[in-house]
Amino acid sequence: MGKLVAYRVLFAVPQLAIVSLVVFSLTYLVPGSPAAAILGTAATPDAIAQVEAQLGLDRPPLERLASWFGGVLTGDLGTSFRSGVPVAELLGQRFPATLSLVLGGMVVALVVGVGAGVLTGTRPGTTTDRVITGGTVLGLAIPEFWLGLVLTLVFAVQLGWVPVVAWTPITEDPVAWLRGLLLPSVALGLTGAAIIARQTRAAVVSALAAPYVDTLTAAGVPRRRVVLVYGVKNALVPVLASAGITFAILIGASFVVEKVFTSPGLGSLMLTSVIGKDFPVVQGVVLLTAVLVVVVNFVLDVGYGVINPQARPQ
């Protein structure tokens, strides 16, 4: 197990290095000067030069690259051009809301998705299967943010079961935090659940067609036990292998969903920064997101090694 962890760390480091290199080079991709883009068309050359100096754009690329990497390693991601606040501080303010929402969505996606997949995969062709599978097809077509709107209309506005404006930091009131997280997590997680349900169903069906199912059944092991213990664990191998991609999709979707629930996450920060051409903040959000995806993939891969012995390095 220790070896697996070491291998994964070795893989994650270059991945993060390349991502941060790509993020660094973003400002070079802006047509013309980023400073001109920030200031708009009416900017004087003096003002542009001043902004360039402020952003460090006037320094040679290699020097900028070195200071960027140095900053990344020490947690200094520059300062917001618009607000003058250090990027790391801005990210720190917004990160808890995003992390809560995404983890909540992931829990919904895994629980509902694996549950529905096992339910349908063990009884293919039945009415239960067709109804739930039809539901997953629909689930894939519903935009997360619209589902959030509809859920808010029904459960917050009409029924009044949960507050409309939901976000409460966990440090303030854990119960209110959880209550407020309920609707956003469902809105965010159901599409992921549909993706996972489809994968799980296919994996369960193919696992149950495998010869070991016959071997164990023929030895007198109860069918139920063969299905739930042996079929499901084998089916989880491919499902877990692709859960990382689902997680990345959820992070992206959370940036949109949080607007529906006016949750103060990275999404609204990113939005104002994109509109305001606040490049240091854009770079910071992208880098933080990439780190989050890489870390979660790392955890999932280690989990994958736990259930699949062949994935452990020998």
Next chain:
Amino acid sequence: MSAAVTVGRPASASPLRRQAASLAQAWRRLRHQPATVAALVALVLIAVAAAAAPLLAPFAPDETDFTAALSGPTAEHPLGTDDLGRDTLSRVIYSARTALLVAGGSVLVAMLIGVPLGLLLGYKGGWYDRLGSRGLDVADALPGLLVGFVVIAVLGRGMLVLIVAIGLIFCMNFARMTRAVTLTERKKPYVEAARVSGLPHRQVVFRQVLPNLAGPLVVQGAVFLGSAIKVESALSFLGLGLDESQPSWGGMLGLAAEHQADHPFMALPPGIAIVVTVLAFNVLGDGLNDALSGRRPTRRRRAARSAARPQRAGGIPPASAAVAEQHPRAERPVAAAQTVRPEPAALELRDVTVVADRPTGETVPLVADVALTVARGEVLGLLGESGSGKSMLAKAALGLLPAGVRLGSGSVLLHGRDIAGCSDRELREVRGRSLGVVFQNPQANLSPVHTVGRQLAEPLRAHLGMSRVQARERAAELLDLVGVDDPRRRLGQYPYQFSGGMAQRVAIAIALAGEPDVLIADEATSALDVTTQSQVLDLLLDLRERLDMAVVMITHDLGVVAETCDRVAVMYAGQIVETGAVRSLFDRPRHPYTAALLAAHPSADRDVDRLPTIPGRVPLAGEWPPGCHFAGRCPFVRPECTAGPVPLTDHVRCVRAAEIALEVSEVAHA
């Protein structure tokens, strides 16, 4: 090994003709999928509405009417208006233009970037591929929507930017898919052959790889059109999409979000428009995928499954309690018992017929009227080519027939008790306890993600009610019994840490855990190399001796039969054609098929240049002739052979058994 002349598919056929034929096939299948047809119709309607928006929409999309601002559905505005009094219905229709244009454009961009990239990686291989694939992995760390954000941050807003942004999100998927297809195609014999014969790379790519790529590309294209609409609406919802002047579903929802407390209805029309459009693209993609891969729609699969539930055609009553009590388990010691009174056969199959239910409703026999008995301590060989139905027979005995196949009639008697038609729960007591089975593929017989010890403990706990500790103890003994060294350590290992022969020993141990009276070995040694094979066979014989089991050895290998069996039954096209003691059957075969089989077997003490083969091939289930099944390939065939069903008379199923003399005695010493 096999006497049949196998007709292989030519390995180097060009895919083009296949492609054309399968396209026509796919189209036929597609027409029989109601959901796909509905999706296609919906998409055509949406496209027409988008194109004819000025004709269909009652108002211009930006026509304001402040007197009717934020009205709900009225006669004039059936779907209401927004805060500027713009007609919602008209805006929904005009927004379809935006959605389809952006989605179409971005999928095109994604293909234009992704496909060449994938072709390059897949075709060039080597360093290109390693670096490129790493790159694709790194790209996975960024959520697609974030890529969209970044592109818009860098390039600003606008139609073209939006198309490029969404296209960049999906191009990685196209690259990955193209690379996978190219890698598969590149390794195929006909592409190798084309390359060796000096065909330019360009031609290989265009003639061989691209046709095979077309199907997956169309399927993915349809699905990504739907995804692109979702991304477009999300970006427009956030205000990062197109200008305010350009109506879009996402932009309308952004406005609706501001009024969600006072005008909740506003969120419905554009949302439903998105869901319907995306759903139609997804269903179309799924349908295309099913049609191209030749998968059947769900309804037929269900029919096949319900037919597979045990339904007995014959009215054989379940075993009476009295019969069962004559042979209570507890009375039978594991060690050899001296019995005086004649006891019923350990396993008897009586007139067993196995049938498959075709989706068309017809019933096709796979095994017809098979009668077999095997006594305690006896090894019975069941010899036949693949397709003769011998494995179906084993599964029928255990009640493990696959979906769509069922026991048509007949009984399976274990010590006189009929278990055919028993419920799954009743069979649970029989499986592994009275009747054990070992299947062919040693590695696949074990779950790859569970330890060997865990799997071996399952039947022990199920049958003998052992505790975890007891089961582990006994599992180690069983592994020792089947000749696995260092059993205690091996219990904690996974199947992939076992060689084929060792894995098969484990499978045998699992089958033996419940101490069955009868062990069916279904091609149990066929996948093993010769040395390992004979070790495992020796093990089975030794266990038979020690545990006084009856063994049914299902095999296509004459050598295995000669080496291990007391008696043998020869199967051909679903029927038993001859039974007898191994020695006499090998010395004096009485059925022409048995004789041909023996003649086709290589033997050390025969000096021939070329082994005789049996012309023709085994008739498939459903194509059996009305008379003798072997008549079409038999050198002794006469008109009376094909007249009607041939009964098994005096252990042989041949109308001419008495008059023909078969000379193959020299091969008896296999």
